[in-house]
Amino acid sequence: MHVSAECYPVAKAGGLGDVVGALPKYQNNAGHIAKVVMPMYRTKFLLSHQWEVVHKGYTNLGSWWFTYTIIKESANTLGFDLYLVDINGLLDREKIYGYDDDPERFTAFQISVVDWISAWEHRPDVIHVHDYHAGLIPFMLKHCFRYQHLQLIPTVLTIHNAQYQGWMGWDKSNFIPSWDPWKWGMLDWKNTINPLASGIKCAWKVTTVSWSYLEELRVSANGLEALFEYERGKCSGILNGIDNLVWDPATDTYIQHHYSIEDAKEGKAKSKQNLCDTFDLDPAKPLIVFIGRLVGEKGADLLPQAFGDSFYHIGREMNFLVLGSGFPEVERALEDLKIYAQGDYNAYIGYNESLSHLMYAGADFILMPSRVEPCGLNQMYAMRYGTVPIVRDTGGLRDTVVDFGVPGGYGIRFSQVSVGDITQAIWRAAELYNDKEKMEEIRERMMNLDFSWETSVGHYIDLYRSLK
Numbered sequence: 001m002h003v004s005a006e007c008y009p010v011a012k013a014g015g016l017g018d019v020v021g022a023l024p025k026y027q028n029n030a031g032h033i034a035k036v037v038m039p040m041y042r043t044k045f046l047l048s049h050q051w052e053v054v055h056k057g058y059t060n061l062g063s064w065w066f067t068y069t070i071i072k073e074s075a076n077t078l079g080f081d082l083y084l085v086d087i088n089g090l091l092d093r094e095k096i097y098g099y100d101d102d103p104e105r106f107t108a109f110q111i112s113v114v115d116w117i118s119a120w121e122h123r124p125d126v127i128h129v130h131d132y133h134a135g136l137i138p139f140m141l142k143h144c145f146r147y148q149h150l151q152l153i154p155t156v157l158t159i160h161n162a163q164y165q166g167w168m169g170w171d172k173s174n175f176i177p178s179w180d181p182w183k184w185g186m187l188d189w190k191n192t193i194n195p196l197a198s199g200i201k202c203a204w205k206v207t208t209v210s211w212s213y214l215e216e217l218r219v220s221a222n223g224l225e226a227l228f229e230y231e232r233g234k235c236s237g238i239l240n241g242i243d244n245l246v247w248d249p250a251t252d253t254y255i256q257h258h259y260s261i262e263d264a265k266e267g268k269a270k271s272k273q274n275l276c277d278t279f280d281l282d283p284a285k286p287l288i289v290f291i292g293r294l295v296g297e298k299g300a301d302l303l304p305q306a307f308g309d310s311f312y313h314i315g316r317e318m319n320f321l322v323l324g325s326g327f328p329e330v331e332r333a334l335e336d337l338k339i340y341a342q343g344d345y346n347a348y349i350g351y352n353e354s355l356s357h358l359m360y361a362g363a364d365f366i367l368m369p370s371r372v373e374p375c376g377l378n379q380m381y382a383m384r385y386g387t388v389p390i391v392r393d394t395g396g397l398r399d400t401v402v403d404f405g406v407p408g409g410y411g412i413r414f415s416q417v418s419v420g421d422i423t424q425a426i427w428r429a430a431e432l433y434n435d436k437e438k439m440e441e442i443r444e445r446m447m448n449l450d451f452s453w454e455t456s457v458g459h460y461i462d463l464y465r466s467l468k
C-alpha cells in the first residue's frame with residue numbers, strides 16, 4: 001500500500017506524482033498487488049471519474065473529532081486500486097500544498113489512513129510511505145497505543161525530497177494519537193516534531209530516488225546529515241524509472257507529430273517548428289528549454305543572467321524557452337527578459353502538462369542547473385524524446401547522464417551552480433548543435449537508453465521481500 005500526497009494523473013505538483021502514478025502500475029504488471037491511498041483534493045480527475053465508498057470512519061486530530069470517508073475509483077483506470085481520503089473542509093481543496101493548515105491536513109490524512117487500515121480484515125505486506133507527508137505513519141504504527149496490533153507491518157519510506165521535512169512545533173504533539181511518551185525522541189529533531197526525520201528513524205527501510213543523492217545527504221540534508229549518517233545501514237538508493245507508456249514520442253497524445261528513433265530527425269523538426277511558431281522563436285537556431293519549478297533547488301534563479309550572458313558572450317545564436325512557476329521574483333525576471341531578448345527567448349509562466357510534452361519533443365537541449373536533484377525525471381523524459389540534457393553534476397542527474405566527452409556519452413555535464421558554468425555548458429551545446437553528425441549519433445544513443453520502471457520495480461520487490 002503506497003501512501004502519498006501526489007499521484008499522476010489525479011494530482012501532480014512534480015516528480016513525486018509521476019513516480020506514484022507509475023510505480024504501482026508496474027508492480028501490478030509484475031504480478032504483485034500494489035495500491036495507492038492519497039488525499040481527496042478537488043481536482044478534475046475527481047470530478048470526471050466514478051467512485052464508490054469503501055469505508056467511513058470517525059477519528060480525532062487532538063481534540064477535534066472528524067468523520068473521514070475512503071472512496072475507491074470504480075473503473076480501475078490507472079492500472080491499480082486507487083483510494084482517496086475525504087476529510088470534509090480539510091483536504092478537498094484545489095491545491096495540493098501551500099495552506100497554513102498543511103500540518104493539520106497531512107496529519108489528519110495519515111491518521112485516517114492508519115485508522116482505515118486498522119479496520120481491515122487482513123494486513124498489507126508492506127506500507128510504503130512517500131516523503132514527509134506520510135512520514136509519521138511508521139511512528140504511528142510502532143508507538144501509538146491504539147495501533148499496536150499493526151506494529152508488525154513492515155514500512156518503507158522513500159525520500160523524493162529531503163529539503164521539505166514537515167516541521168511542526170511541539171505544541172502540535174497532541175495531534176498524533178496517544179503515543180508512548182518514552183518515544184518522544186522518535187518524533188523529535190532539534191526541538192521540533194520533524195515528520196521526515198521521524199520516518200527515517202521509524203521506517204524499517206529507507207530509500208532515496210538515486211544512489212548519488214543518498215551519498216550527498218550525508219553531507220547536505222537540510223539539517224538531517226547526522227541522521228543519514230547514523231541510519232545508513234537501513235538506507236539504499238533505488239533510481240526512479242519513467243512511465244514508457246505515457247512518455248513515448250511515438251504515441252504521446254499531447255503531441256501532433258509522432259516519431260521514433262528512425263524518424264526522430266523529421267518528427268522533432270516538426271515539433272520544433274510548432275513550438276517556434278507559437279513562441280516567436282527561430283527554428284534554425286538550437287532550442288534550449290527549461291521545464292520545472294522556479295525555485296532555488298532547480299537553480300532557476302540563475303537562468304535570467306545565464307541567458308543574458310550567453311547572448312552577450314556567444315551571440316544571439318540560440319533560442320531559449322522556459323516553462324515553470326515558482327518564486328515571484330524569478331518569474332518576474334524571466335518575464336522581463338522577454339523585452340530584452342524578443343525573438344530569441346520566451347517563457348510560459350505557469351503549469352502546463354501538454355506544453356511540457358511538446359517541449360520535450362521539440363527542443364534540442366534541456367537545461368537542468370539544479371543545486372539539488374534527488375533523481376530528476378525531466379532529463380529521462382528528454383532523452384526518450386531525443387533531447388540532449390545539459391545538467392549539473394549532482395544526485396540523479398549524475399546517475400543518469402554521461403557527458404558526451406566521455407566515450408559512449410550522450411549529454412552535457414557541468415559541475416558548479418554558477419552563471420559561468422551554465423554559460424559555458426550552453427556554449428558547448430551550441431557547438432554540438434553545429435556538428436550535425438555528432439548530434440544525430442548522440443540522439444540515437446539516448447533514445448536507445450532504457451529508463452523504464454521494470455528494473456527498479458525488481459529492486460523494490462527485493463527490498464520488500466527482505467523485510468519478511
Ligand code: ADP
Pocket residue numbers: 013014015016018291292293323324325350351352353356375376377378379
Ligand atoms: P521535481 O519533482 O523536483 O519538480 P522532477 O524532475 O522529478 O522534479 O519532475 C518534474 C515533473 O514535473 C516532470 O514531469 C515535469 O515535466 C513536470 N513539470 C514541472 N514543472 C512543470 C510545469 N510548469 N508545467 C508542466 N509540467 C511541469
Ligand code: GLC
Pocket residue numbers: 014015016019160161209240373374375376377396
Ligand atoms: C522530487 C525530486 C526529484 C525527483 C522526484 C521524484 O520532487 O525533487 O528530483 O525526481 O521527487 O522522485
